[in-house]
Amino acid sequence: MSNQKESGAPDPFLVWERPEPKKRPAPAPLSRDRIVRAAITLADAEGLAAVSLRKVAALLGSSPMRLYGYIDTKEELLDLMLDAAYGEMIAEGPFQGAWQDCLRTMAQRTREAVHRHAWLTELLSGRPLQGPNAMTYSEAALAALSDQPGFEDIAVTLQTLKTVTAYVVGALQDEASEHHAVQVSGMTKEEWQLATYPYLERMLATGRFPNIARIVKEVEHPSPAEEFERGLQIILDGVAARMNS
Structure with missing residues (x-):
């Protein structure tokens, strides 16, 4: 390990602590924040697959090579975009109320952030939350629960947050999958349902899927918001x- 790391100095390997290049006269001044904001604008308009350093540079009126002074790879850019989304959630204020209220607020903020940025569902899992905004958000969530009766054990608090987060991410990904299918088809949701229903009827008529058939016939299909809330309530009840056992 280098002396730099032993001394507690910032590790230049991490994009969060790497100094930005010195400012210099240029037709289009750059900063890491401007680059991330441009990438978010691009992703909001065209999806995450459209984000590249070349396209972001073009949006900023710059060259891709200039961006490399601020960000080494596209993966770093995605990490920064995710952290910026957590920054938006932090800006909405502290978590308040009983523990159920705090967890419901966390869940709803995440869902609202995904509705602002559909690409966020692709980044919410599989990436460590090491950015300053993500860590601030996690600390605020832990603090909000740690002050509540029944959450004196930090391990219980952590596991509760992980459980709720797993539900939220899974529910949002499920919600996004149907939206994606409709979007790819070029139809409205109603047109897509009408077009695919004959296939579903043929599959159910085989008798191989009796429980799916029951769902189609017996289950009321609420709005995505209602379904999200129902699932969340099951988790909170658990x-x-x-806590009461």
Whole structure:
């Protein structure tokens, strides 16, 4: 390990702590924040697959090579975009109320952020939350629960947050999958459902899927927002039951 790391100095390997290049006269002044904001604008308009350093540079009126002074790879750019989304959630204020209220607020903020930035569902899992905004958000969530009765054990608090987060990410990905199918088809949601229903009827008529058939016939299909809230309530009820056992 280098002396730099032993001394506690910032590790230049991490994009969060790497100094930006010195400012110099240029037709289009750059900063890491401007680059990230441009990437978010691009992703909002065209999807995450459209984000590249070349396209972001073009949006900023710059060259891709200039961006490399601020960001080494596209993966770093995606990490910064994710952290910026957490920054938006932090800006909405502290988590307040009973533990159920705090967890519901966290869940709803994430869902609202995904509705602002559809690409966020692709980044919410599989990436460590090491950015300053993500860590601030995690610290605020842990603090909001740690002050509540039943959450004196930090391990219980952490596991509760992980459980709720797993539900939220999974529910949002499920919600996005149907939206993606409709979007790719070029139809409205109603047109897509009408076009695919004959296939579903043929599959159910085989008798191989009796429980799916029951769902189609018996289950009321609420709005995505209602379905999200129902699932979240099941998770919160489970946490409450564990605390009262």
